[in-house]
Amino acid sequence: EDQVTQSPEALRLQEGESSSLNCSYTVSGLRGLFWYRQDPGKGPEFLFTLYSAGEEKEKERLKATLTKKESFLHITAPKPEDSATYLCAVHILMDSNYQLIWGAGTKLIIKP
Amino acid sequence: KAGVTQTPRYLIKTRGQQVTLSCSPISGHRSVSWYQQTPGQGLQFLFEYFSETQRNKGNFPGRFSGRQFSNSRSEMNVSTLELGDSALYLCASSLNGAPYEQYFGPGTRLTVT
Numbered sequence: 313e314d315q316v317t318q319s320p321e322a323l324r325l326q327e328g329e330s331s332s333l334n335c336s337y338t339v340s341g342l343r344g345l346f347w348y349r350q351d352p353g354k355g356p357e358f359l360f361t362l363y364s365a366g367e368e369k370e371k372e373r374l375k376a377t378l379t380k381k382e383s384f385l386h387i388t389a390p391k392p393e394d395s396a397t398y399l400c401a402v403h404i405l406m407d408s409n410y411q412l413i414w415g416a417g418t419k420l421i422i423k424p
Numbered sequence: 425k426a427g428v429t430q431t432p433r434y435l436i437k438t439r440g441q442q443v444t445l446s447c448s449p450i451s452g453h454r455s456v457s458w459y460q461q462t463p464g465q466g467l468q469f470l471f472e473y474f475s476e477t478q479r480n481k482g483n484f485p486g487r488f489s490g491r492q493f494s495n496s497r498s499e500m501n502v503s504t505l506e507l508g509d510s511a512l513y514l515c516a517s518s519l520n521g522a523p524y525e526q527y528f529g530p531g532t533r534l535t536v537t
Contacts, residue, residue, distance in 0.1 A: 353530070355428070355529050356467075409480050410522070
């Protein structure tokens with residue numbers, strides 16, 4: 313069964329304390345992996361797309377990496393405004409159409 | 425550039441009623457997708473419309489339907505509402521079609537009593 317698991321469920325960090333969020337997947341035929349952030353009361357905001365193992369993307373304090381089994385979202389020297397829920401979604405093909413499988417998210421809290 | 429807009433933002437309905445939600449995509453985007461988000465199930469895909477045609481559909485009952493107009497605006501309709509339909513309904517627009525780089529609206533919070 314195709315599955316996407318995010319860990320940890322929640323993460324509390326001090327401002328400036330770097331860490332990583334994990335998105336592991338067991339799917340057949342990965343077409344791409346997406347990272348989004350979602351603030352309370354808002355829709356998800358697109359961050360990155362990764363297509364193949366070894367690929368890396370960066371944006372400000374965030375860096376996303378991809379292996380054949382998982383993706384990491386590294387947060388360097390985070391600030392309170394980085395607090396949000398981070399969602400990953402895996403793109404696969406099923407019955408000649410696309411399917412997007414979403415993880416449950418990691419709630420990140422950055423304390424000043 | 426204006427973002428994705430959804431109306432209404434909040435809605436309270438009674439079980440058995442029907443509801444229509446509206447979504448206006450980013451200008452130039454021809455793809456609109458609809459999602460249901462709940463604390464227990466997370467984000468679940470409802471359907472995608474691209475240039476007025478339904479391109480993909482998730483595993484939701486036929487009570488959930490949608491359409492897209494020639495200006496790319498989309499509506500989602502839920503008939504015979506059930507308590508379990510209470511959720512945040514999100515629409516997302518995409519330039520090249522889902523699932524690539526989707527831009528989400530703020531959502532419509534539907535409460536069914």
